Structures are given as structure tokens and as C-alpha cells.
Amino acid sequence: MTNLRVRPTRSRGERAVPEARGSVSAAAARSEADLLAEWAPVLDAVAEGAVQRELDGELPVEAVRLLKAEGFGALRVPQAFGGAGLDVVGLSRLWIELAAVDANLTQAFRGHFALVEDRCWHHVRGSDQRVWFDRFVAGEMAGNAWSEVGSDIDLPRTVLRPRADGSYRLDGTKYYTTGSIFAEWVEVHARLVRPGHPDEVEDPTAIVVVDTRDPGVHVTDDWDGFGQRGTGSGTTTFDNVGVAATDVLPFEDRFPYQTAFYQLNLLATLTGIARSALADVVGAVRERTRNFSHANAPRVRDDAQVLARVGEVAAAVYAAEAATLRVAASVQAVADAAGGGAEEVAALVEASEIESSTAQVVVSELVLRATSDIFDALGGSATARPLALDRHWRNARTVASHDPRVLKARVVGAHAVNGTPPPYAWSIGATRRRQEWAGPGPAPGRAG
Numbered sequence: 001m002t003n004l005r006v007r008p009t010r011s012r013g014e015r016a017v018p019e020a021r022g023s024v025s026a027a028a029a030r031s032e033a034d035l036l037a038e039w040a041p042v043l044d045a046v047a048e049g050a051v052q053r054e055l056d057g058e059l060p061v062e063a064v065r066l067l068k069a070e071g072f073g074a075l076r077v078p079q080a081f082g083g084a085g086l087d088v089v090g091l092s093r094l095w096i097e098l099a100a101v102d103a104n105l106t107q108a109f110r111g112h113f114a115l116v117e118d119r120c121w122h123h124v125r126g127s128d129q130r131v132w133f134d135r136f137v138a139g140e141m142a143g144n145a146w147s148e149v150g151s152d153i154d155l156p157r158t159v160l161r162p163r164a165d166g167s168y169r170l171d172g173t174k175y176y177t178t179g180s181i182f183a184e185w186v187e188v189h190a191r192l193v194r195p196g197h198p199d200e201v202e203d204p205t206a207i208v209v210v211d212t213r214d215p216g217v218h219v220t221d222d223w224d225g226f227g228q229r230g231t232g233s234g235t236t237t238f239d240n241v242g243v244a245a246t247d248v249l250p251f252e253d254r255f256p257y258q259t260a261f262y263q264l265n266l267l268a269t270l271t272g273i274a275r276s277a278l279a280d281v282v283g284a285v286r287e288r289t290r291n292f293s294h295a296n297a298p299r300v301r302d303d304a305q306v307l308a309r310v311g312e313v314a315a316a317v318y319a320a321e322a323a324t325l326r327v328a329a330s331v332q333a334v335a336d337a338a339g340g341g342a343e344e345v346a347a348l349v350e351a352s353e354i355e356s357s358t359a360q361v362v363v364s365e366l367v368l369r370a371t372s373d374i375f376d377a378l379g380g381s382a383t384a385r386p387l388a389l390d391r392h393w394r395n396a397r398t399v400a401s402h403d404p405r406v407l408k409a410r411v412v413g414a415h416a417v418n419g420t421p422p423p424y425a426w427s428i429g430a431t432r433r434r435q436e437w438a439g440p441g442p443a444p445g446r447a448g
Contacts, residue, residue, distance in 0.1 A: 035090055036097060042070050047101035053230060054391050059221060060104055060230050064182045067098075068139035073109065076116045078123070081133035088261075088335060092268050092328035096321065099272020100279070103395045104230030106272060108179040110265040111144025114258060115187055115209070117335070121255035124338035135185075143180025143212070143219075145236050146189040148173070158238065160190040160208055160248065168243040170208055174236045181219045181232035186210050188238065189251070207254060209247040216241040227391070227398030256349050257334040259424055260356040264331055267324040267356070267363050269399050274317045274367045277392040281310055281374040290381065300377075309377045316370040323359040330355040353422040354415050357408040364400040371396050 046063045053060055067073070075091050077083020086094075091113070099106040116136055123129040148156055158172025170190060180186045188208040210217060216239040223233040255261075285307075288300040296303045330352040337345050371392040375382050382389055414420035 032090075032093060035086075035093065039094060039097065042066065042072075043097055043101050046098070046105065050102040051388050051391075053102075054388050055386070057229055059181065059232060060102060060108075061182065063102060063105060064108065064141070067105065067109075068141055071137070071139070072098075073112055073116070073139065073141050074133075074136045076113065076120055077133050077136050078120070081130060082137040083133065088264070088332040089325060089328040092264060092325060095265060095268035096272045096275065096324065099269045100275040101272075102230070103269055103273045103276070103391075103399075104228055106265065106269045107228060107399065108182060108231045109141070110262065111179050111187055112142040112183065113265065114144070114261060115142040115185070117261055118249075118255045118258070121335065121338050124335075140184040141179070141182060142185040142187055142209070143177055143183035143232070143236075145174035145177040145180060145186045145210075147176040149175050156189050156191055156205065158188060158190040160192045160206055160243065162192075162194075163242075166245050168208070168245065168248060170210060170238045170241040170243050172238050174238075176223070176233050177219065177236040178231050178233040180212065180236050181221055181234060183212055186212050186217070186236060192248075205251045207249045207251055208243050209249075210238065210241055210243060214241050225398050227394035227396070256345060256424070257331055257352050260327070260331050260334075260349070260352040263356040263360055263403060264324070264327050266399050266402060267320075267327060267359055270363050270367045270396055271317070271320040271324045273392055273396045273399070274313070274320055274370050277371045277374050277389075278310075278313050278317050280387075280389060280392070281313060281377055284378050284382065285310060288378065290379070292379075306377045309373055313370045313373055316366040320363045320366050323363050327352070327356045327359045349424065350421060353424060354412060357422060358412050360403065361405045361409045361412065364396075364405045367396045368393065368400060 045066060046060075050060075050063075052058075071084060072094075074083040075086045075094065076088075077085070079085035095106045115132075119129040119132045119136075123133075146156075148158065150157070156172070158170070158174060161169045161171075163169055170188065172188075172190065174188065177186065186209070188210055190206055190208050192206050212219065217236065218239070219232075219234060219236045221232060221234040223229065223231070225233070285301050291298070291300050291303075296305055300306055330348075334345065334348040334352050337348050374389065374392070378389075411420075411422045415422060
């Protein structure tokens with residue numbers, strides 16, 4: 001996509017005035033109307049050509065470039081460091097708006113905002129993060145590189161080896177590296193090993209931040225799923241990549257509400273998809289002149305059954321949005337407790353995780369049904385390929401498959417009945433030995 005229209009540059013905030021920790025910034029307190037009005041021109045520009053990109057299988061490179069230039073990646077950076085200082089609710093609102101014009105983009109920034117959130121968390125707890133804040137404000141973006149194919153369920157194959165000078169070497173291959181093809185940085189989940197003992201784990205695992213401009217980093221757009229084709233979720237390889245010691249973080253030091261935060265991004269993406277589907281079906285019903293002989297009214301837009309179906313889709317969007325923003329508020333509550341005690345934080349994290357899991361179960365169902373039901377209001381001609389209305393269901397089904405809702409329903413039920421804590425961090429991979437299985441019921445066979 002080319003020739004995207006750019007709105008006037010926004011104020012970046014006063015860097016000379018430090019922001020009090022734990023306070024609500026002026027940006028966070030802005031009204032929703034002001035926030036959406038501020039970003040409307042950018043979202044309009046991103047929307048141009050979005051359907052054609054979907055039809056052509058084109059990555060939204062120019063759209064990402066525009067979002068970077070306009071400060072989208074610095075929305076959560078404190079104002080004192082040049083960012084917008086938005087709270088999580090405001091951020092989620094913009095995620096929904098962005099997903100409504102191009103669902104790929106909200107998910108493409110998922111890993112980026114997780115790294116930003118991690119840096120904000122550590123900043124509030126007293127760690128100087130200005131180097132990273134400066135990068136985010138300059139428009140630099142981070143991608144995600146956690147998943148692998150063929151690895152054990154609890155131990156990645158990607159290896160981080162210490163060097164004599166105190167730095168590290170990273171080698172391995174990651175799949176589903178969402179957003180990394182657009183990014184200057186990528187977060188990598190790796191295992192740390194002792195020199196001379198390549199299979200021996202020294203620390204459980206680590207999070208490594210890698211510069212994608214290193215010659216040993218190669219990102220390939222080979223994601224072949226039927227939905228979310230423009231997220232840049234391809235394969236990334238690391239071959240003798242140098243990593244500074246300051247860019248290695250023990251996994252247990254990660255910001256504690258990461259699981260709920262990651263899920264919040266997917267909830268916002270699903271809600272935006274449903275919003276887009278609703279807009280499409282409303283527009284099509286208003287303009288539709290082709291009708292059935294046994295319809296309930298001469299005009300489709302007056303048919304009671306069609307209107308009821310559209311109303312059901314609208315209600316699904318309403319409920320999905322409300323649930324998503326409620327989860328956002330619970331995540332913000334944890335972020336606000338960054339300077340608090342361990343017990344307070346732990347209680348808020350558990351509440352937020354249950355909120356996000358509960359919302360995932362119901363929002364996934366609502367959006368999948370809504371993106372299918374729109375065709376009941378339009379008939380067979382709505383399946384024409386140039387309309388690309390199928391993209392809504394395909395994208396929603398793909399997003400909803402990342403973290404299976406059937407497993408989360410069980411997590412929510414176990415918490416409600418028995419007070420069982422939710423899984424705060426989980427992984428996917430092959431189970432190594434049947435006797436190590438820690439899940440409910442009999443142990444499964446080894447995955448492929």
C-alpha cells in the first residue's frame with residue numbers, strides 16, 4: 001500500500017517534567033471521544049486498501065510504517081519520556097479501533113506492546129528504562145519469537161550460550177513470530193546453557209531481546225494459515241546472533257500479568273473483527289435491492305428477520321466490547337500495583353487472569369457466531385470473493401485458535417468451584433515422557 005495520508009504530528013509530551021509514579025497521566029484521563037478523534041485520520045489512512053491487501057495477500061508494510069511514525073508503539077510509554085502515557089483501557093480501545101479497519105495490525109503489534117508493558121512495569125519498580133523508551137518513541141517496534149515446532153512442551157530448542165566477554169550467542173529457529181517481519185527488535189524465549197554442556201540447562205529459561213538488523217537474524221513470511229495472513233507470523237532463524245547481557249532477562253522476572261495482557265490483545269482483535277463485520281452487513285443490507293419472493297417485506301432493509309439478525313450481530317459486538325474493556329480495567333489494576341507488595345500483586349494478577357479467561361470463552365463464541373451469521377442477512381451473493389466478507393470469520397477463527405477456549409473454560413470452572421489458581425504462564429510442545437504429564441486425566445501420547 002502506498003500514499004497513506006498522514007495526520008499532523010501530535011504533541012509528544014514534555015520530557016523535562018517527570019511523571020509521578022502511580023499517577024494517572026493527562027493522556028490516560030483524556031475522554032474516549034478525544035482519543036478516537038485524535039487517531040481517526042490515521043485509522044482512516046490504514047483502512048485504505050485493507051480489503052485489497054487481504055485479497056492480494058499483501059503484508060501491511062506501509063500501514064505499519066505509518067503507525068510507527070505516528071507514535072502508535074509509544075502509546076503506553078510515560079509522557080515524561082515522550083510517549084502518550086495511555087492507560088491499558090485507552091490502549092485497548094485503540095486496539096479495537098485498529099482491528100476494525102485491519103485485524104492483522106492489532107495482532108502484529110501484540111509482542112511489541114508486551115515488551116513495552118514489561119519495560120513500564122520495571123520502570124515503576126525502579127529500573128531505568130529510558131533507553132527502551134527512547135527507542136519506542138523513535139518508532140522502533142518489537143516482534144515476538146516464542147513458539148517452536150518439535151520442541152518439548154517446557155523447554156525451547158533455541159539456545160543462549162554465554163561468551164567469554166560477558167555477552168551471549170543465540171542460535172535457533174522460531175515459528176509464528178508475529179510482527180517480527182516489521183520489527184527492529186524481537187523477543188525470544190530461549191534456554192540458557194553452560195559452556196561445554198549444550199544440553200544442560202543452567203537457568204530455567206530466559207527472555208532475550210534481539211536486534212533484527214543483526215546479519216544472523218532472518219525473518220521469512222511463510223505463515224500459511226487461512227486467517228490473519230498479514231500479521232507477519234512467519235519463521236525467524238537466529239544464527240550466531242550476539243546479545244548483550246543487559247538484553248537477557250530471566251523468565252521469572254517478566255511482568256507478572258503477561259498472560260492476561262497477551263489475551264487482552266486477542267480479545268481486542270476479536271472485538272474489532274466483529275465491529276468490522278457489523279459495519280459491512282449494515283452497509284450491505286441498506287443498499288441491497290435483490291430480494292426473495294417469500295421475504296417479509298419488499299425491501300431487504302425492512303425485513304423483520306433480517307433486522308433481527310443484524311441486531312443479534314450488533315448485540316454480540318456490544319457484549320464483546322464490554323467484556324474486553326472490563327478485562328483491560330483488571331489488567332490496569334495490576335499495572336497500578338507495580339510498586340506494591342507481592343501478595344497484593346499476586347491477588348490482582350489472579351483476578352485479571354480469570355477475567356481474561358472468562359472473557360475469552362464468551363467473546364470467542366460471540367464473534368465466531370456473528371461473523372458467520374452476517375451471511376444470513378445477505379444471501380449467496382455475499383460470498384463473492386471480491387467482497388472478502390469471509391475474511392471476518394477466517395480471521396476470528398484464527399485468533400480464537402491461539403489459546404484454546406475449551407481449556408480456558410475448564411480453568412474458569414476449576415477456579416469457580418475449587419479456587420484452583422489459573423496457569424499464569426503456559427507453553428505448547430511435545431510431552432517428553434508419559435510419567436511427566438501434569439494435566440488432568442491420563443497422559444497423552446507424544447505430539448508430532
